[in-house]
Amino acid sequence: MTSLTSSAHPLERAPRESFWTRIASDIAESISRGTYPPGERLPSEHALAELFGVNRHTIRKSLASLSSQGLVRVAQGSGTYVEEFAVDLMLAKRTRHHQSLSQAGLRGGLQVLTTRTQRAAVAQASALKVALRSKLLCLQVLGEAQGQPLHVSERYFPLPRFAGLDAIVGETGSITAAFATLGVADYTRQESRITAQMPDATIAAHLRQPVSRPILQVKSVNVDTAGLPIEFATTWFAGDRVKLTVTHDD
Numbered sequence: 001m002t003s004l005t006s007s008a009h010p011l012e013r014a015p016r017e018s019f020w021t022r023i024a025s026d027i028a029e030s031i032s033r034g035t036y037p038p039g040e041r042l043p044s045e046h047a048l049a050e051l052f053g054v055n056r057h058t059i060r061k062s063l064a065s066l067s068s069q070g071l072v073r074v075a076q077g078s079g080t081y082v083e084e085f086a087v088d089l090m091l092a093k094r095t096r097h098h099q100s101l102s103q104a105g106l107r108g109g110l111q112v113l114t115t116r117t118q119r120a121a122v123a124q125a126s127a128l129k130v131a132l133r134s135k136l137l138c139l140q141v142l143g144e145a146q147g148q149p150l151h152v153s154e155r156y157f158p159l160p161r162f163a164g165l166d167a168i169v170g171e172t173g174s175i176t177a178a179f180a181t182l183g184v185a186d187y188t189r190q191e192s193r194i195t196a197q198m199p200d201a202t203i204a205a206h207l208r209q210p211v212s213r214p215i216l217q218v219k220s221v222n223v224d225t226a227g228l229p230i231e232f233a234t235t236w237f238a239g240d241r242v243k244l245t246v247t248h249d250d
Helices: 016-033 045-052 056-068 097-103 122-128 165-172 175-181 201-207
Strands: 072-075 079-082 086-091 109-117 134-144 149-156 187-197 215-224 231-238 242-246
Touching: 016 045, 016 056, 045 056, 056 072, 086 097, 086 187, 097 109, 109 165, 122 149, 122 231, 134 165, 149 201, 165 175, 187 231, 187 242, 201 231, 215 242, 231 242
Parallel strands: 086 242
Antiparallel strands: 072 079, 109 134, 134 149, 149 231, 187 215, 215 231
């Protein structure tokens, strides 16, 4: 593991209340120099405490400050990691997760977290143009790249047309592949509505970020070549790991 080589100035000479800010500054400088590259785990709190000659409470304050600046993320039970650079994802007429990642030079896919059947509420029935309380397939899906979570979503599909879609997505990691298997060779994005908001605890946990860090919410509707809605989704993107680019190309 790489090591922190700063701290040339003795911390004991600084006022005690400034120890954590000095340590945060030293770690931030090491990150900017590339000593700790994106995605790398920092030394443990115990190791950092020994390195800087302070207690673990001081180290926790330093790491919390770096987290609030978006430089690191703290994963409970795993450690503290340098944040990845933001991935530029396209929201276009034909929006595909795999294609967006390929264009960014990354690898990743979709992971089905939960699946259930439910009755369409007003918003879902309106978006999918189905009768109120019609049966829908609902998937909670995590989108990742290089092992990092980029977004989590709730996706609704009309039944019985898309029965079994959840199993195909689970096997392939691709909504597009599942659609193709079920007879939808092509589909397009009808609309995307983007808002910024704060995440709830569940969304923040899936994205491995604090609830104090904003996210981007996108509500979208996809339609088949006949113009029939086939998917209504609400997607929450990690605001510090994702840049959304909206294009108007055919």
